[in-house]
Amino acid sequence: MSTLSWSLSPSSPLTSALGSTASTNISKQCPLPDLCFSLNIPDSSLQSGTGDFFLQITGPTKYAWISIAQGEQMDGAHYFVMYTAPDSKNVTVSTRIGKGYSPPIVTQDTHFQLLEGSGVLNGTMTANIKCSNCTAWSGGSMSLTKASTSWIWAHLTATPLSSSDTSLKIRKHDAYGSLAFNSTSHGGADLNPFVRHSAPIPPNTPPTSTSKPKVSHGPPKRVVIMYTAHAILACLAWAFVFPLGGIMIRLLSFPGLLWTHAYLQIAGFCMYTAAIGLGIPLSNNPKFWRMENKHVLIGLIIFGLFFLQIFTGYLHHVMFVKKGGRTIWSMMHLWSGRICVTLGIINGGFGFQITHKGWESWEVKTYTVFGVLVWIVYVASIVIGENRRRKRITVEKEGGGMLGITAAGASTSQSEIESGMQTPQDGQEKEVRKMGKMGLRERL
Structure with missing residues (x-):
């Protein structure tokens, strides 16, 4: 040699x-x-x-x-x-x-x-x-x-x-x-x-x-616009919209919460679909082939997983009402969502690597700080929500017959939440439904 x-x-x-x-x-x-x-x-x-x-x-x-x-x-x-x-x-x-x-x-x-x-x-x-x-x-x-x-x-x-x-x-x-x-x-x-x-x-x-x-002195203006739009849509979807939906369902309680959660996830999915539509032609260019880049591969995997999220999310809520608790569909929906949000936030950083933007750029600094803060709040909401759920189930078990009342109230509460019906005037039934609403959110 x-x-x-x-x-x-x-x-x-x-x-x-x-x-x-x-x-x-x-x-x-x-x-x-x-x-x-x-x-x-x-x-x-x-x-x-x-x-x-x-x-x-x-x-x-x-x-x-x-x-x-x-x-x-x-x-x-x-x-x-x-x-x-x-x-x-x-x-x-x-x-x-x-x-x-x-x-x-x-x-x-x-x-x-x-x-x-x-x-x-x-x-x-x-x-x-x-x-x-x-x-x-x-x-x-x-x-x-x-x-x-x-x-x-x-x-x-x-x-x-x-x-x-x-x-x-x-x-x-x-x-x-x-x-x-x-x-x-x-x-x-x-x-x-x-x-x-x-x-x-x-x-x-x-x-x-x-x-x-x-x-x-830089890529064509059309390509710059496509990169910028892709980054904005994908970053907003994974570092804001999707986590916000998960945080709300765990920490908040108001009429229409489940539908608000669903609409947020659908909006995020539409944004991410548009980002994918821009990203594929940018990565599939024969002169600048990036389809094997980790950012592209992770992005496509997450995109595929989200179709599973829609399906399992629907079954999660339907089976929850039917069974009065979580099922295998619930676990698939919850954990695939958590994995997707985490990977989505991380993958944004990999995207900046493609454009050669380092830590010294304001875009990377802003995204990193915001993404980390959102992820911390997102994880904290999961921990708080799971603790509330465990405490609620413990109280129901100790109360004996209260479990059946709460489960029935939970079903009624979900119907009320999704349809926007007014609460009954009867004070006792109103209290049962209030307990059911809390039980639904905390056991989802």
Whole structure:
């Protein structure tokens, strides 16, 4: 197995890079006026289909990091990430592999060198890279003989990282795009082709190739709207509407409570169904396939479980009235609901990971704090409700015949709750129904 070799400091001062060089063909793309990438594939690599290529990255130190990657999308791309070294005179280059749409993972399998001309001069970072095994990597490959090769780039505008750690955790980009190097990159000796081109590139330098790079500062507006709507609907459903229905049925008592609970759950289900309708096309895009992502899988599982919730919820209430207590349908309804609410709140956090939002973003902070508080209240309501139910059953058992009266009252009470009938004028019957109402809620 070959070993990784590199040099974090230029072998000679940056200004010495203005010396002579062999005649080579270089394709240069500048997606931004102050950000350029250049590629050369020497004759020996073109003939064999494998071997070396030479890559140059240049950009100002106002960018905390700059990256270029082989591939058309993040997933499976092979990254070269450049940032300033601790002495602020040299640069560090880290190679990484894109896994899904999370931050790329550091790889030690790339065999590359930093060549003469790499460093920082007059506020511009330059990395002259020779890669010896970059035609194939874990998750992808690139043919050097093709007339055009596809790449993606990104950067983050922030203070310099000033680190020699190639495993350094980097924050999410604030601009990205795609570009292609054409056949003007083909030809030349297997030598550093950038010794004449490593001086800082002046602003507004046009690309030397005829193809215009595609520049993007974020996903299309339509996609952003879909992501935002999906997040709002799903978060409201699982971190507010569904838990609220569970809290109310345990802690409150008023005419129409059961129907209010049912309507809330139906409203939450409609909201979540709309969120699923937006999420599936976003995850099913062939270029951005996410159907195997844990957020998507958990979301679909919960969606399926909720159909079971509707069925068991109906049987739970019907059989409760018929049997005068909980049945297997009750336990299925109660516990599947509790599991769904917990998974739904957690899954919201997994969703933010897809969009690369970290703890520093206000959206994640707000959702986390609110979701945790709601879940705590939700669990507390379950504990309080179960304690009330146990005490009620104990009192009924100790009262002997009162159990039958209460059970009958419970059935009448549910009918009253669901139909909105007025309470009877007879004081004794009114009291029995009042007890029945309490018994129904506390034994559900």
